[in-house]
Amino acid sequence: MRSLVVLGFVGSTLDASKLGPSRWGKWRPTVGMCMQEDLRIDRLELIHGSAHDGLASYVRADIARVSPETDVRLHEMSLTNPWDFEEVYGKLLDFARAYPFDPEAEDYLIHITTGTHVAQICLFLLTEARYLPGRLLQTHPPKGKHDDCAGNWSAIDLDLSRYDSIATRFEQAAVEASSFLKSGIETRNAVFNRMIDEIEQVSVRSRAPLLLMGPTGAGKSQLARRIFDLKRSKHQVSGEFVEVNCATLRGDSAMSALFGHKKGAFTGAATDRPGLLRAANKGVLFLDEIGELGLDEQAMILRAIEEKRFLPVGADKESSSDFQLIAGTNRDLGAAVAAGSFRDDLFARLNLWTFELPALRDRLEDIEPNLDYELDRFAEREGNRVSFNKEARRTFLDFATAPDALWTGNFRDLAASVTRMATFAPAGRIDVATVEAEKLRLRRFWSGQKGPEDPLGELLDASTLAAIDPIERVQLAEVVRTCRRSRSLSEAGRQLYSASRARRTSSNDADRLRKYLQRHGLEWSALHAETSSS
Structure with a gap:
């Protein structure tokens, strides 16, 4: 039969009582859990501060009276400040790493009713992270029975899949958040719906910049505002939503509009201007058409993202703003980087969470x-x-x-x-x-409008195109587009074979892509020569 081990803190208030028979009329969590008929505790690892040596010994003696089969082991944990999260978590983590847990032979319960709130939270976090390999134990005072000092107990398994009602509520909350991002529209496109589900998860779990790509009119601006509304509903932002169309910003006015200026910084600067980055403090800044910004503005935006600081025009003192950035563009930023019109370091910073909104003709x-x-x-x-x-x-x-x-x-x-x-x-x-x-x-x-881009029409003659199956033509067109926006054959290969290369022990994506192009009579150099001449 497996042994049951309980680990917890002595309760400096709840476990304390006056000496004498009257103490058995009071509910004391640590003593009470050892009095449960349906909870046989073989060993109790009782943690206490240096100021509570006497109380810990007193509790151990009372447990010996009501549950002599329980081996109570005391562990003194010296804490400079028991309300300091970092110190308490660190000491408990050291304890957990040093303790000889044996999950094959023993079951563990982590008692979270006693101890400071900081200690209880740290025990929860360590159990959730599996540093403490057990379930949580909660004890409760008796209801309406003044002569019952044992109270009640319940164990909590942190595997939420066992709690159908809780799991269902979490799932429903995620569905509602995704529907919110879609403005309640019952969209049917599977690719778009999967993308929205991913955006919902990222929006509530990350403050890193988001990059929304897609053609003009695909809904980037509306989605950015819905992301802001979702984050505000979850109290993740307290500031405003500030939207900027970067295509309307030119020259000195761009710097002034984004970063603000000091009075007298240039002709017409009659008063101080805080700038749009300051206006977005504690909120969300949406830079639509970010690819239209000049290189100087891009450099300052990058610093503002990373350091939350920037220098207004004409100022000798920096300003600060803590905002989350959402960027939108209908341009191929990878191609813009290759052409030198967009900063590589800013693109790398934006490219952590990139989502491409499909055109209406694809939905x-x-x-x-x-x-x-x-x-x-x-x-x-x-x-x-x-x-x-x-x-x-x-x-x-x-x-x-x-x-x-x-x-x-x-x-x-x-x-x-x-x-x-x-x-x-x-x-x-x-x-x-x-x-x-x-x-x-x-x-x-x-x-009078140009139809959807078909790069194959520029590269292959009509008879060659006619011999390609429609499904193969779609694939080949995407390969050509990827090659054109990539800086090298290897980079294009990594993008195009990103899924399958993870399943192979060795790969040469560049050679694989070269052979695919040659099968259709195409060369890498010809694709980039076509791009530079157009």
Whole structure:
């Protein structure tokens, strides 16, 4: 039969009592747990401070009376400040590392009812991290039984999978957070939904910068604001959401707008200006189109991210701001680094958490739920509820999800389209005639727009392209795009074979990629020559 060992602190208040028979009418946690009929404790490792030697011996003597089979071993732990987390955790960690645990022969319970709150928290953390290989033990005073000094007990296994109701609540909370990031839209695209789930986890667990990539109109700005709202709902930020479109910042005005300036720093600087970084203190700074910033601004942004400090224009004293950065771009920052227009060190700092929002044409199954969302937004904005009739809705969806629907402006195009139809809808009902008129507008608009980029059309002749299966063509096009934005064949190979290379003991990704390109009549040098000439 396995031995049961309990480890805990003596309670300087709860375990103390006056000498005499009256003490047996009081609930004392450490003594009471040794009085439980259904909890046979073979050994009790009782930790106490140097000031409580007498109390620890007194408790051990009383346990010997009620549970003579329990071997009580006292451990003095000298603490300079029992309310200092670092000291208490460090001393307990040293104790745990030195203790001869034998999980094969013994079961362990960690008593967290006694000791200071700091000690209880440290015991919990060490048990959760498995430095203490056991379950948590809680003891409770008796309810309504004044003559019961044993009280009650319960053990807690930190494997939450055993607690279905708790696990379900955690899962539901994660689902609600993901839905929040999607503005409550029941999106159907599997790739997008997985990305949102990852963003939800990162948003609540990390303060590192986030990089949102994707074409104009894909929803980067709205997602950034929802991330901020989610973090604020969890009390992770207390400041404001500050959004900056870096494409509108040029020259000296960029420095002044971002970092602020002192009065008289330049002509027109009539007063001090705190700057947008200061405005985002304790909040979130969203730098949309960050790829448009100049190299000097990029250098200062990098320092502000890493050190939380920056120098306003014309100032001789630094300012500080503690913000979380979310960056957005529709540019290929890897290619910009290679071209020398974006700093390599800033890109490396931003590239920890990178998420690429797909274009609307890659999420055609999400047009229908977004249609309802845009109608709801129109109703909130205009105070007028508009809906489709059944035939009109089907007509529009058939058109919107067709292969030749470009949606070059992505969700901005869709939002504008719904607004126009809702505005022109007769009697608050969008009919087929309204849809047909909108189709004509969109076709006229798209007729002057360039379709989705197909790099293969620039590299291969028509007969060669015709001989490639559609599924192979999609793969080859992505390989070409990756090669063009990579600085070397090896870098491109690492990106393209990142999953399979982890399963191989040795790899030569560059050679593997070279052979793939040659199979289609392409050379690495030709891809980069094509890029530099375009």
